[in-house]
Structure formats: C-alpha cells, structure tokens
Amino acid sequence: TVRRKLHNTIQELKGNIRVFCRVRPLLGEELLGNNGEINHMNFPDEEHKILELERLAEVSLSESTLGGNRKGNGKYEFGFDRVFGPATTQFEVFDEISQLVQSALDGYNVCIFAYGQTGSGKTFTMEGPSVVDDENRGVISRGVLQIFSSTRDLVDKGWQYEFEGSFLEIYNETIRDLLGNQEGAKHEIKIANNDVTVTNLTTVQITSEDQITDLLKLASKNRAVG
Structure with missing residues (x-):
C-alpha cells in the first residue's frame, strides 16, 4: 500500500542502522557526590544528538603511563542518532523507536538491542522494573502492546496474523x-x-x-x- 511504502521510505531515510545513547540517572551512593548532579556530562544541542564529556579535574598519570601528566580541562563530543538524558522517560525512549515496530508489522526485518556494561540500565530500558507498572514499562512490553493493538484493528478489517x-x-x-x-x-x-x-x-x-x-x-x- 501507499502508506506502507511511504512509512518505510521515511524509516530508511532516518537510517537503516541507528545508534541511540541513553544516560541513566545517578543511583544509590552515586547521589552523595556532586550534589547528585552529573557535572562531567553535557547535552549541548537542541536536537539531542550530541553527548559531550568533560574532564574537569586535574588528572595525574604515572610516568610509566603513555601520555605522562595531563592537566587542564578537556571536552570530547560524541554524535548519535539520538541522545536520551538522565531525565528521559520510558515513554520517550519507546516513542523514538515505535515506528520500527510498525515496520516489523509491515513485513520488514527489525532488530532492537541494548548494549552496555553491567549496571548501565539495559534491563530497565528493555524490560522495565521487576514489578512492572504502566509508566515504567520497557521497550519489549510496549512493543508487544503496540503489535497486538495494531493487529486487532487490522483483523477487524479482514487481515490475518x-x-x-x-x-x-x-x-x-x-x-x-x-x-x-x-x-x-x-x-x-x-x-x-x-x-x-x-x-x-x-x-x-x-x-x-x-x-x-x-x-x-x-x-x-x-x-x-x-
């Protein structure tokens, strides 16, 4: 159909491979320092595509370490298709990828996966908390709800899934x-x-x-x- 072609043309223009970065909020003992704020990380652009890391304190490396002693501030910018800051909700994350779920229903192959070190928030993003509530549902749960909701509407129109x-x-x-x-x-x-x-x-x-x-x-x- 025309809708199907237009929808997936837009998805291809956005990029067949997209990389998102989500920064989780501080937890537990992390909140005790820096007044509970992440001072070394900035989100400078309004389009939410840049993550800026800043070295604020003097860093002294041993003479045996490559680079010797380093002083002063340093900023490093990293670009992504989308950056989600610490205040980002589960709804906002899923809203960014929900159109890919529609692409899967249209017959396209779609893969969504989370990558990161232990404790970085992969499970929370994908599955939500151990006791699931509507506000904190993860990507998987929200995707499943969207799939069944969409197909129920299509079944009423004569489709079979x-x-x-x-x-x-x-x-x-x-x-x-x-x-x-x-x-x-x-x-x-x-x-x-x-x-x-x-x-x-x-x-x-x-x-x-x-x-x-x-x-x-x-x-x-x-x-x-x-």
Missing part, C-alpha cells in the same frame, strides 16, 4: 535454546534466501501479551549465569 517466538542466547560461543528442554541439541545458524534461521530451536505460537511475559520469565530463568 500469526505470531511465533523463540529465545536464544550465545554463551561461550555456544547457542543455547532458552525455551527448549533438549539436552545436547546442536544449534547452527543457517542463512539462505536472505533468511536467517537457527536449527533445532524451539518455536512457540504466540496468542497474547501475557503469554510473551511468561515466556520472557522462562527464558530469563534458563539463561546462563557467569
């Missing part, structure tokens, strides 16, 4: 099926006809939002720890 899901992790260079119970099952990545599949991976028919929540809990329980 079927959903299925699977969960896997790659741990120590080994693919692990997080929904399966086949001990020793071998999983390989296969690429054919522009389609990527994983062999012997458990696939579950999805019929409701609550079912996905239960599958997420099961997958999390079966993840490797280490």
Whole structure:
C-alpha cells in the first residue's frame, strides 16, 4: 500500500542502522557526590544528538603511563542518532523507536538491542522494573502492546496474523535454546534466501501479551549465569 511504502521510505531515510545513547540517572551512593548532579556530562544541542564529556579535574598519570601528566580541562563530543538524558522517560525512549515496530508489522526485518556494561540500565530500558507498572514499562512490553493493538484493528478489517517466538542466547560461543528442554541439541545458524534461521530451536505460537511475559520469565530463568 501507499502508506506502507511511504512509512518505510521515511524509516530508511532516518537510517537503516541507528545508534541511540541513553544516560541513566545517578543511583544509590552515586547521589552523595556532586550534589547528585552529573557535572562531567553535557547535552549541548537542541536536537539531542550530541553527548559531550568533560574532564574537569586535574588528572595525574604515572610516568610509566603513555601520555605522562595531563592537566587542564578537556571536552570530547560524541554524535548519535539520538541522545536520551538522565531525565528521559520510558515513554520517550519507546516513542523514538515505535515506528520500527510498525515496520516489523509491515513485513520488514527489525532488530532492537541494548548494549552496555553491567549496571548501565539495559534491563530497565528493555524490560522495565521487576514489578512492572504502566509508566515504567520497557521497550519489549510496549512493543508487544503496540503489535497486538495494531493487529486487532487490522483483523477487524479482514487481515490475518500469526505470531511465533523463540529465545536464544550465545554463551561461550555456544547457542543455547532458552525455551527448549533438549539436552545436547546442536544449534547452527543457517542463512539462505536472505533468511536467517537457527536449527533445532524451539518455536512457540504466540496468542497474547501475557503469554510473551511468561515466556520472557522462562527464558530469563534458563539463561546462563557467569
């Protein structure tokens, strides 16, 4: 349809690969210093695409360290497709990527993932808090709600949709099926006809939002720890 073409042309113009940066607020003991403010980080542009890091204090390095002693302030700018500051809400994050969920419904391949060190806020962004409330729902939960809401409207217009899901992790260079119970099952990545599949991976028919929540809990329980 015309709507589908125009929508996904706009998404392509925004970039087939986009990198967002989210800065979480200070937590716990971090709030005790600097009056609870992040003084070394600035967001200088109104378009929210620049993150500026500033070295405020004198930094003394040992003579054996490359670069010797360094003094004075230094500013470093990093550009992203979008920067989310510490006050950004879960709604604002999802609003930026919700159009990609529509692209998935239109038949395009979409991948959204979070990357960062332990404690940086990946789980909160993607899943929300352990006790979910509407305000703090994560990207996954909001995406699922959007998918089922959109498809209900389309079903009323005569469309038919079927959903299925699977969960896997790659741990120590080994693919692990997080929904399966086949001990020793071998999983390989296969690429054919522009389609990527994983062999012997458990696939579950999805019929409701609550079912996905239960599958997420099961997958999390079966993840490797280490």
